[in-house]
Structure formats: C-alpha cells, structure tokens
Amino acid sequence: SEEIDRLAKEYRVTVLGTGINPGFVLDTLIIALSGVCMDVKKITARRINDLSPFGTTVMRSQGVGTTVEDFKKGLENNSIVGHIGFNESITLISRALGLEVDEIKHIREPIISKTYRETPYVKVKPGMVAGCRHIAIGQHKGEPVIVLEHPQQIRPELENVETGDYVNIKGTPDVNLAIKPELPGGIGTIAIAVNMIPQVITAKPGLVTMKDLPVPTALIGDVRELIQGRCNK
Numbered sequence: 001s002e003e004i005d006r007l008a009k010e011y012r013v014t015v016l017g018t019g020i021n022p023g024f025v026l027d028t029l030i031i032a033l034s035g036v037c038m039d040v041k042k043i044t045a046r047r048i049n050d051l052s053p054f055g056t057t058v059m060r061s062q063g064v065g066t067t068v069e070d071f072k073k074g075l076e077n078n079s080i081v082g083h084i085g086f087n088e089s090i091t092l093i094s095r096a097l098g099l100e101v102d103e104i105k106h107i108r109e110p111i112i113s114k115t116y117r118e119t120p121y122v123k124v125k126p127g128m129v130a131g132c133r134h135i136a137i138g139q140h141k142g143e144p145v146i147v148l149e150h151p152q153q154i155r156p157e158l159e160n161v162e163t164g165d166y167v168n169i170k171g172t173p174d175v176n177l178a179i180k181p182e183l184p185g186g187i188g189t190i191a192i193a194v195n196m197i198p199q200v201i202t203a204k205p206g207l208v209t210m211k212d213l214p215v216p217t218a219l220i221g222d223v224r225e226l227i228q229g230r231c232n233k
Helices: 002-010 028-036 056-062 068-077 086-097 185-195 197-202 223-231
Strands: 014-016 039-050 103-112 129-140 143-153 164-172 175-179 206-208
Touching: 002 014, 002 206, 014 197, 028 039, 028 086, 028 164, 028 175, 068 103, 068 129, 086 103, 086 129, 086 143, 185 197
Parallel strands: 014 206, 039 143
Antiparallel strands: 039 164, 103 129, 129 143, 164 175
16 A cells, blocks of 8 residues: 555555445445544444345355355365455544554354355355355454444345345444445445546545545536536636
C-alpha cells in the first residue's frame, strides 16, 4: 500500500479500492450508521449471501463441492480462504471510529449440506461442503470489539436459509439494521465503483479508502455531465 500511495502521489492520481464487500456492507455502511451514535462499544455484522451466481474460482476459494476432509486440508494449504477483506474492513472501521483493535482472529468452518445442490459450476451431494462460514473478530485486550461474519453458500434456499445483510451496533443509542435479501454482489460492486468516480476525481492524490471520501450516492442521469460539473467546482 505504501508503494501504491507513493506512485499515486508522484503521478498525481487517486487510487481507491471499493466494492460491495469489502467496500460497503461490512465497513462503509457500518461507519455511516455509527454517525447517529454518541458512543460505540461493540459492532456485530453479518452478510449471509448466495454464492450460486459465481464461477469456479469463487467455488474453489470457498471450498464448495469438497468433502469435509478436503475442506480442512484446503484451509491448511491456503487453497480455501473464505472471505478476503476482513482484516481491511475491521481496520477501516476501527480507524474511522477510534475503536482500538490489537488483534484479529479468524474462524473458518464448512457449511455441510443436508440436501443435493447444483449450480452451472458445481454439484454438491448431501454431506459435502456447500459453502464457508467465515468469522473475523477484532479484539482489544482479549475482548471482542468488532465481529464480522460472512457465511456464503450455494442454493441456501434449499435449506430454508434466508439471505440478508445485518448490522448491530451496541452503543448510545443501539443501532440495528436488516436488509433482506442481501444486497446483490455483482451489480452492487459495479454501481459503487461507478458512483465513486466523482469523489475519486476530486480527491487528493494518493491511495485513499472509503472512510476518506464522502458517502457514496447514486449517479442519476448523464454520468459524464455530473462528473464534469463536479470537476469544474
């Protein structure tokens, strides 16, 4: 990141990494919701989503279609990784809110299917792995401060699993948000990447994060005119 920041400043460009998650649901959305709190003691958030639309690369990284034994081996050799971005999301939240985090722990568990499931990319028999339950715990002095959970699986509806995005902030006041079903990962990532263009263009050179820029909004109308208008301000 230091090298990206250095090069961006040298060539006077702005670099931002964003998406639906990481980039919004389990970090930026939480930061925005904390804005109505006088104090925050603990954050717990979950994104329960459907992996069915994704291809073979995602299936392999989540261990979908493996046996439980092969899932454990995949965790050991890092071929199965679960969600990528938890460390960055927890760090983003802690820095934005001033919550101290001195350690991040990860738990990765197989979601074992009780039914037959199938997508265009993988077939899962009963007893095989249909997804990965990944939990990241940001701790301070051994106590959980930020807990993010991301269980991902194919065809969750076959076992009556409801997808959704959930944020629970313990503070003054408490904040509890539920979005059902979950925000779609594909179109959501496309949208936020485009919607952040005006903020990136007008930001200072260097590597920036979502907490450094204004809250994203939908760009309605001719995007070229909106961007041009903001650049001329």
